[in-house]
Amino acid sequence: MPTDHEPVLRSAVTLLLRRPASSMDEIARAAGISRATLHRMFPGRPALITALGGEATAQISRAIDAADVDDDTADVPAVLRRLVDHVMPCAEYLAFLYGESSLTGDPELDAAWTLMDERVSALVRRGQENGSMRVDLTAQWVSEALFSFVAAAGWAVHEGRLARRDSARSVAELLLGGATRRPHR
Amino acid sequence: MPTDHEPVLRSAVTLLLRRPASSMDEIARAAGISRATLHRMFPGRPALITALGGEATAQISRAIDAADVDDDTADVPAVLRRLVDHVMPCAEYLAFLYGESSLTGDPELDAAWTLMDERVSALVRRGQENGSMRVDLTAQWVSEALFSFVAAAGWAVHEGRLARRDSARSVAELLLGGATRRPHR
Amino acid sequence: MPTDHEPVLRSAVTLLLRRPASSMDEIARAAGISRATLHRMFPGRPALITALGGEATAQISRAIDAADVDDDTADVPAVLRRLVDHVMPCAEYLAFLYGESSLTGDPELDAAWTLMDERVSALVRRGQENGSMRVDLTAQWVSEALFSFVAAAGWAVHEGRLARRDSARSVAELLLGGATRRPHR
Amino acid sequence: MPTDHEPVLRSAVTLLLRRPASSMDEIARAAGISRATLHRMFPGRPALITALGGEATAQISRAIDAADVDDDTADVPAVLRRLVDHVMPCAEYLAFLYGESSLTGDPELDAAWTLMDERVSALVRRGQENGSMRVDLTAQWVSEALFSFVAAAGWAVHEGRLARRDSARSVAELLLGGATRRPHR
DNA sequence: TATGAATGAGTCTTCATTCAT
DNA sequence: AATGAATGAAGACTCATTCAT
Numbered sequence: 218m219p220t221d222h223e224p225v226l227r228s229a230v231t232l233l234l235r236r237p238a239s240s241m242d243e244i245a246r247a248a249g250i251s252r253a254t255l256h257r258m259f260p261g262r263p264a265l266i267t268a269l270g271g272e273a274t275a276q277i278s279r280a281i282d283a284a285d286v287d288d289d290t291a292d293v294p295a296v297l298r299r300l301v302d303h304v305m306p307c308a309e310y311l312a313f314l315y316g317e318s319s320l321t322g323d324p325e326l327d328a329a330w331t332l333m334d335e336r337v338s339a340l341v342r343r344g345q346e347n348g349s350m351r352v353d354l355t356a357q358w359v360s361e362a363l364f365s366f367v368a369a370a371g372w373a374v375h376e377g378r379l380a381r382r383d384s385a386r387s388v389a390e391l392l393l394g395g396a397t398r399r400p401h402r
Numbered sequence: 403m404p405t406d407h408e409p410v411l412r413s414a415v416t417l418l419l420r421r422p423a424s425s426m427d428e429i430a431r432a433a434g435i436s437r438a439t440l441h442r443m444f445p446g447r448p449a450l451i452t453a454l455g456g457e458a459t460a461q462i463s464r465a466i467d468a469a470d471v472d473d474d475t476a477d478v479p480a481v482l483r484r485l486v487d488h489v490m491p492c493a494e495y496l497a498f499l500y501g502e503s504s505l506t507g508d509p510e511l512d513a514a515w516t517l518m519d520e521r522v523s524a525l526v527r528r529g530q531e532n533g534s535m536r537v538d539l540t541a542q543w544v545s546e547a548l549f550s551f552v553a554a555a556g557w558a559v560h561e562g563r564l565a566r567r568d569s570a571r572s573v574a575e576l577l578l579g580g581a582t583r584r585p586h587r
Numbered sequence: 588m589p590t591d592h593e594p595v596l597r598s599a600v601t602l603l604l605r606r607p608a609s610s611m612d613e614i615a616r617a618a619g620i621s622r623a624t625l626h627r628m629f630p631g632r633p634a635l636i637t638a639l640g641g642e643a644t645a646q647i648s649r650a651i652d653a654a655d656v657d658d659d660t661a662d663v664p665a666v667l668r669r670l671v672d673h674v675m676p677c678a679e680y681l682a683f684l685y686g687e688s689s690l691t692g693d694p695e696l697d698a699a700w701t702l703m704d705e706r707v708s709a710l711v712r713r714g715q716e717n718g719s720m721r722v723d724l725t726a727q728w729v730s731e732a733l734f735s736f737v738a739a740a741g742w743a744v745h746e747g748r749l750a751r752r753d754s755a756r757s758v759a760e761l762l763l764g765g766a767t768r769r770p771h772r
Numbered sequence: 773m774p775t776d777h778e779p780v781l782r783s784a785v786t787l788l789l790r791r792p793a794s795s796m797d798e799i800a801r802a803a804g805i806s807r808a809t810l811h812r813m814f815p816g817r818p819a820l821i822t823a824l825g826g827e828a829t830a831q832i833s834r835a836i837d838a839a840d841v842d843d844d845t846a847d848v849p850a851v852l853r854r855l856v857d858h859v860m861p862c863a864e865y866l867a868f869l870y871g872e873s874s875l876t877g878d879p880e881l882d883a884a885w886t887l888m889d890e891r892v893s894a895l896v897r898r899g900q901e902n903g904s905m906r907v908d909l910t911a912q913w914v915s916e917a918l919f920s921f922v923a924a925a926g927w928a929v930h931e932g933r934l935a936r937r938d939s940a941r942s943v944a945e946l947l948l949g950g951a952t953r954r955p956h957r
Numbered sequence: 958t959a960t961g962a963a964t965g966a967g968t969c970t971t972c973a974t975t976c977a978t
Numbered sequence: 979a980a981t982g983a984a985t986g987a988a989g990a991c992t993c994a995t996t997c998a999t
Binding site: 242252253256260261262 | 993994997
Binding site for chain 2: 387
């Protein structure tokens with residue numbers, strides 16, 4: 218059983234989000250370990266980045282599981298709200314995934330990401346079929362918008378422009394209801 | 403008359419968006435000039451990044467002007483649609499601004515950005531006051547979501563996951579109307 | 588225990604004296620280490636030059652101590668002869684100090700150098716007071732001439748124009764007695 | 773007849789004496805001309821350095837001529853005093869020649885320098901033969917000492933540690949009579 | 958296992974030089 | 979003849995990585 222690398226990954230993602238060009242030395246010091254130890258944990262910088270990508274997809278994947286996305290019987294908007302709730306804590310990893318566009322290229326990560334995207338898209342598509350979701354926006358695009366909103370909200374929280382306890386609601390409401398006032402309801 | 407640096411900035415932003423770690427050499431070659439010339443235009447990498455940030459804010463600022471955001475008499479959702487239309491072409495610069503978090507810290511850029519954000523927020527606030535926009539989402543958040551959303555759409559177009567001619571509508575519709583189907587209308 | 592940098596400084600001063608424009612690469616190779624290691628020892632060329640200046644003043648300062656310059660009871664010309672004897676081995680560092688005029692400006696080095704100069708000046712002044720030294724030449728000038736002369740002799744030895752075993756005597760005799768033949772004695 | 777380059781050389785030697793690593797740009801600006809013009813005057817940096825060396829030897833050679841060094845009938849110490857008087861104004865060029873050890877290698881300059889040295893050495897030798905100069909110091913060494921003293925004095929004057937109108941006397945007295953007080957005379 | 962020291966590789970930066978005006 | 983713009987070449991510098999302890 219390898220040493221638990223998760224704390225190192227967590228501090229790394231926080232640092233890399235603020236300064237994407239951080240050196241291995243800075244990453245190591247932010248984690249409170251030595252350069253060489255960091256290299257022992259992750260043999261090479263690409264390995265670290267890959268591990269970060271893996272941790273990101275794993276966390277988000279777990280969040281999707283926890284939201285019970287594949288439950289065919291549930292109300293789609295309600296599931297999307299749950300999903301946002303569960304994904305919100307992974308906002309940092311999500312933002313990282315967005316920034317590090319060079320992850321595209323790693324087949325395994327690409328596959329994992331495609332799978333997650335597909336699961337959310339399928340959920341939206343089911344909503345479109347049963348009439349609860351708009352059909353003039355592609356499910357793929359709604360899925361992408363969800364993740365993008367979560368990342369943006371995470372960033373806004375980080376920067377103090379959005380209250381943390383308000384962030385999930387802000388995302389879900391905007392995503393599902395839009396910014397204009399509904400005529401009645 | 404100083405040499406025109408805009409084409410260089412344009413090719414640089416395109417390249418840096420694909421590979422944020424591009425070297426000065428790659429940036430220079432992408433612009434069709436030599437490394438040394440690039441360094442004469444922008445003395446040092448930070449200077450180049452700052453110039454990119456400046457160009458980004460300038461372009462987006464012009465787009466906001468073109469959308470006539472400060473027109474008090476106009477219908478707010480309509481203005482927001484126009485705004486998305488006009489900002490969409492700057493999506494690349496916007497995405498760059500989002501990724502390069504190290505720009506935060508430059509007082510001039512920060513001020514310019516705050517000003518733009520404030521103009522859009524004011525527009526949303528006017529909509530909230532005259533009943534066309536929801537009041538349970540802060541104007542600040544809607545403004546931020548708009549920009550982040552445009553960036554995401556630009557990215558999706560770039561990656562081929564969204565049709566370019568559909569992008570502005572997709573953004574505006576989702577932002578304003580949300581993803582759920584409205585009861586009637 | 589910090590690594591011993593003295594051998595590196597020694598080879599650097601020898602090289603820089605021959606070719607003041609030597610690159611960091613050449614300096615590193617002359618010391619038998621890699622460029623990167625040289626940069627780790629002295630972060631940047633200015634740091635190396637400063638360290639060389641520090642080593643120079645340290646060595647010369649030790650030589651002045653060894654010559655017992657502050658001994659008030661001794662015969663001044665004899666002390667000056669001893670001083671030349673002791674400073675002669677540092678001629679290389681001294682010549683370097685003279686050539687690298689950019690060292691002037693470093694407050695710490697300037698202070699150290701002023702102190703050394705002052706000690707020798709005081710010695711000469713004492714000789715002027717007790718009648719063993721000429722009073723129509725300022726003590727400051729004699730002190731400065733001594734150092735410059737040692738550097739010149741070191742250089743002449745280096746270039747093969749002066750025998751090493753003769754250098755100290757040549758310096759001391761010329762400095763103290765002058766080049767003309769004394770009437771008798 | 774080429775444009776008069778002497779003012780450029782003069783400002784260059786002054787600058788290079790203070791900062792031997794000055795760039796062509798700095799040299800050009802110090803002379804009040806453009807880089808390209810400097811390159812037109814001296815095709816390449818080596819050409820400039822060579823020209824500086826040539827000007828230096830020319831000036832010093834003229835000074836030696838003016839001192840009438842080859843006059844066999846004159847009193848040797850008196851000629852040396854005249855020589856110091858005439859060489860003193862070239863102190864800057866002389867100091868430059870000393871610093872730029874890489875000039876050794878240019879056969880023409882080496883020859884010119886050797887010739888000058890030889891003329892002064894011959895003068896000293898004549899003094900040794902007719903009993904006016906010490907014979908326990910090589911003529912070559914006395915010649916070298918003269919130039920070294922002049923350079924040192926020029927530098928001391930430049931730095932404000934020696935009065936300009938006192939400099940020639942200080943050099944000549946120290947060189948000829950030494951720093952100790954003569955028993956009587 | 959963890960670390961300070963050392964290094965090869967590659968980037969950033971600047972310089973001397975040339976060219977079009 | 980003189981200048982601003984452009985560039986090839988070369989040096990300074992830093993980083994990721996390895997090794998001895």
